Amino acid sequence: MAKSFVMPEFYLPHPARLNPHLEEARTHTKAWARKMGMLEGSGVWEEKDLDSHDYALLCAYTHPDCTAEELATVTDWYVWVFFFDDHFLKLFKYSHDREGGKAYLDRLPAFMPMADPADGFPEPQNPVEAGLADLWARTVPAMSMEWRARFAESTEHLLNESLWELSNINAGRISNPVEYIEMRRKVGGAPWSAGLVEYVTAEIPAAVAGSRPLRVLKDAFSDGVHLRNDLFSYDREIHEEGELSNGVLVLETFLGCTTQEAADAVNDLITSRLQQFEHTFLTELAPVLAEEGVDPKGAADTLLYVKGLQDWQSGGHEWHAASGRYPEGRGERGLAPFGPSGPGTSAADIRRLIGASGLGRLRQHAHLPFQRTGPSQLLDFDVPFPLTLSPHLDGARTALVDWAHRMGMLDDIWDEHKLIGYDFALCSAGIDPDATPAELELSAEWLTWGTYADDFYPLVLGQSRNLLAAKASKDRLAALMTVEGESAVVPMDAMERGLADLWARTAAPLDAEGRAFFRSTVDEMLDSWLWELANQAYHRVPDPVDYIEMRRKTFGSDLTMALARLRHGHVIPPALYNSGPMRSLEGAAADYAALVNDVFSYQKEVEFEGELHNALLVVQTFFGCDYPAALAVVDDLMRERMRQFQHVAEHELPLLYEDFGLDAEGRKALADHVRELEDWIVAILNWHRGTRRYGEAELLADRPGIRPLPSAPTGIGTSAARVFVGG
Secondary structure, three states: OOOOOOOOOOOOOOOOOOOOOHHHHHHHHHHHHHHHOOOOOOOOOOHHHHHHHOHHHHHHHHOOOOOHHHHHHHHHHHHHHHHHHHHHHHHHHOOOOHHHHHHHHHOHHHHOOOOOHHHOOOOOOOHHHHHHHHHHHHHHHHOOHHHHHHHHHHHHHHHHOHHHHHHHHHHOOOOOHHHHHHHHHHHHOHHHHHHHHHHHOOOOOHHHHOOHHHHHHHHHHHHHHHHHHHHHHHHHHHHHOOOOOOHHHHHHHHHOOOHHHHHHHHHHHHHHHHHHHHHHHHHOHHHHHHHOOOOHHHHHHHHHHHHHHHHHHHHHHHHHHHOOOOHHHOOOOOOOOOOOOOOOOHHHOHHHHHOOHHHHHHHHHOOOOOOOOOOOOOOOOOOOOOOOOOOOHHHHHHHHHHHHHHHOOOOOOOOHHHHHHHOHHHHHHHHOOOOOHHHHHHHHHHHHHHHHHHHHHHHHHHOOOOHHHHHHHHHHHHHOOOOOOOOOOOOOOHHHHHHHHHHHHHHOOOOHHHHHHHHHHHHHHHHHHHHHHHHHHHOOOOOHHHHHHHHHHHOOHHHHHHHHHHHHOOOOOHHHHOOHHHHHHHHHHHHHHHHHHHHHHHHHHHHHOOOOOOHHHHHHHHHOOOHHHHHHHHHHHHHHHHHHHHHHHHHHHHHHHHHOOOOHHHHHHHHHHHHHHHHHHHHHHHHHHHOOOOOHHHHHHHOOOEEOOOOOOOOOOOHHHOEEOOO
8 A cells, every 4th residue: 555645754852772571571472462362263363463563562662671570561461452442443443333332341440440459350251351350460469559540540541432433433523633632642542551651660659640740741742652653553544444533634634734744744743742741841840849749769750750751752653663563654764864773773863853843942932022913813703602691790790890999909900990891790691691690790700800810920920930939829829718617828919819708709608529629620720820920931832732721721711610510519420520522522612712712812912911822823833824824723723623512512422311321300410511611602702702801902002101013023032122112
C-alpha cells in the first residue's frame, strides 16, 4: 500500500536507550501470552503476529533501566493491552455491537480488586480476563493503595472509553480536535502507561499526585505518545480498519486540508506538547514540591518518574519506527541525520532537535503586547437555543450595585458606572430564568465577584510579577471557604469580603459533600489565575491544548455549572457526572462560552491590556497566522463544539439512562441539566451582546491614558513602541 504522506521530521530532544534484558523479556512474554490463550486458537493473534509487533522491544526502549523481572512484567502488561484492543475490535467494533461490548467491559473491574489479590478472582472467560487477573496479582503487591486506585481508574478509563470509539463508529462520526485530544488520552492509554512508569521507577508522592504540574506532565506526555502513534498508524487504521479516531484524520477533516498538511499539523502539535512538558517541568514542578512539603526522597522519586516519562517518549518513537505493527513507518526517523546514526543517536541530530520547533517556541515568547487590533470582529454565532430572562432582572440589578458598594468593589479598579455597564444581572437572568429573587441576586453576585477578581489579579498582581504575593492572596481566599466550621481568616479587602459573604450564603444549605465539591470548583478557578500570572511573568503565550483546558477554569465555567448541579442533589449519580459523555457535554458547553468571550474581548485584552490568554492570539501564535485567519479557525472550532454538545445530548446521554439504570426522576434531572446548560450558553452570548464591557468607545473612555499606535513595529525588542498619552 502506498503511503498517504511523507513522515514529518520529529522533535526528539532525548536519546532513546535499550534495556539489556530485551531477549529475556521476548522469551518470557511469548510463553506467557501462549499460557493466557492469546496466541493459537484465540482468533486474534498467531505467534508471528506477536513476534512482528515485538512488544518486548517497545518496553526495552521505553523502560531502559528496569530489572529483568520488572521488564518481563511490564512487557506482559503491554501484550495484554494490545491484545485487548485487537480482541475488542474483532468481537465488537467490526460488528458495531455496543451492548455486547458493554457487557464484556463491565466484567473487567472485578479482576482489579483493591483487596488482597490472594483472595482470588472470578473465573476468567477469555484471554483478556485471564491476563488481567495474572498481571494484577503480580504487580500490585509492590505498590501502595493510592497507586492501585490510580492505576485501576486509568485502566477502567482505557477499557470503558472503547465504548466512545464504538459509538462514534456507529454514528459514522469524526470527532473534533478538542474532544479528540481529551478522549484519546483515555482510549490511547498513555495515562495508563504513566502508571507503569511509576511501577518501574518510583511512586509519585500522594501529596502531589493530583497537582496541576503532575497532571500537565502526564497529559502532555500522553498527547505526544498518542499523536505520534496516529502518524505511524494512519494507513492501517483508516484504510484497513475503518477507524475514525486518528488525529491526522481529525485535523484533515477539521482544517479541510490535505493528508500531508494534516500530518505536518499533528507533528507540530506533538512538538508543542513536548515543549509544554519541558516548560511545566522547569517552571512548575519544584514550587509544588516545596509547597506540599515533599521530603527529599519524595522529590527524588518524582524526578525519577519524570525521567521515566522522557524515556518512554523517546523509546516509543524508536519502537514505532521499527515495529511490524506499523510497517508504513518502518525506518522512519525523520530526515537523514546530521551526525551519527542508528538506535539511540536521534538526539545528536541538531537539525531535527531544533527544526521548525525553534520557531514555534520563539513565537510563544515573542508576542508584542498592546498592538493596535481595532474593534473585535464578531461572528454569526449559531446558538439554536431560545433565550428566557428572569422577571426579577431589574431588582437584581439594583441589589447588585448595593452589594458591590458594601463589599468595597467600587473603590479601586471599578466604579459604579462600570458595574452598571457590565450588567452581570443580565447574564444571571438568562442562566437561571426560573430563579427566585434571592437566588438570582446570589448568582449575579458570584459573576460579579469572579469578574472583579479576574480583573484584579492581572492588573494589580500581574503587573508587579509578584507570584509569591499572588499565591499568598490565593491561599487566603481558599482559607475563607471552609467545609466545616468557621474560617480563621479575617477578610481584609474587597475580594476577600466578597468571597466570604458569598461562601457563607452558598454553603449554608449544602451538606459537607456539596460544600467540598463547590469549594473545589472555586479553588480550581483561583489556581488557574495563578497559571495565567505565571505565563504573564514568563511572557509566554500558552500551548493551544493547555489553553483550552485551562480556559474552562479561568472563565469560571465549572463554578457556574456547579451552582446548577447542586440543585439536583444526589438524584444524578456522581459516577454519571464523571462519565465520558457528561464530561464531553459540559466541556463542549464550557468551550463554546469561553470562546464567545474570547471573540468579544479580543480588542480589550490584546490591545488595551496586553493579555496573552485569548484563543485568537493563541491560534495566531501557534499557526503563525493573522487575526482574520485565527478568527476563521476559532469560528470553526466553536461550530464544532456546538455540534459536539448537540451530538452528545441527542445520541450519547440517552445511552447513560440504561448504563446507570436511571429511574424516571433521574432521567428528568439529567434532561433538566441539559436544558440548564443550553440556558447557560445562550445567556452568556446574550450578555456579551448587551454588556458595555467590550466596545471600543467604552474601552477608550475607561483607559484615557493609553493609546496604542495604529500600526506599531513588531518583533523582539520593539516593546517600547507603545505610546502613553496623559497621566
